[in-house]
Amino acid sequence: MAVIDGWTEEQALALAAAIEGDSEHPIAQGIRRKAEERHATVTHVSDFEAMKGRGIKATYQGHHVFAGGPRLLEFLNLSLPENLAHFAANADAKGQTVVFLIQGNQPVAALTLADAIRPESKVAVLPSITLTVLSS
Numbered sequence: 001m002a003v004i005d006g007w008t009e010e011q012a013l014a015l016a017a018a019i020e021g022d023s024e025h026p027i028a029q030g031i032r033r034k035a036e037e038r039h040a041t042v043t044h045v046s047d048f049e050a051m052k053g054r055g056i057k058a059t060y061q062g063h064h065v066f067a068g069g070p071r072l073l074e075f076l077n078l079s080l081p082e083n084l085a086h087f088a089a090n091a092d093a094k095g096q097t098v099v100f101l102i103q104g105n106q107p108v109a110a111l112t113l114a115d116a117i118r119p120e121s122k123v124a125v126l127p128s129i130t131l132t133v134l135s136s
Contacts, residue, residue: 069098
């Protein structure tokens with residue numbers, strides 16, 4: 001996770017978990033699970049609005065807050081601060097999903113999620129992989 005100056009990871013995680021609310025979406029579940037693991041106090045938000053394919057909008061302390069991916073940034077026409085852009089690029093290179101937290105018109109945090117391959121899944125997946133070696 002990366003945050004801008006003036007924010008802590010705990011604040012960002014608590015707000016992201018609150019915005020994600022009771023959603024059954026796997027990303028929302030992952031964020032809420034991480035907030036629980038860190039014992040983050042989930043804040044109160046209101047006026048939830050799903051933004052199909054982009055993220056979620058809510059209100060926190062009189063400000064619009066958003067949680068979503070790169071398409072949300074494009075929709076809101078926002079640029080990332082350097083530290084969040086660097087964090088997001090590294091996460092993308094690793095195949096991780098990045099969720100941005102935005103308050104007002106300011107991206108304030110970036111969180112990552114990654115699929116974990118369960119040990120029992122490796123047994124099912126690995127035998128089905130075929131490699132073909134091409135020689136010139």
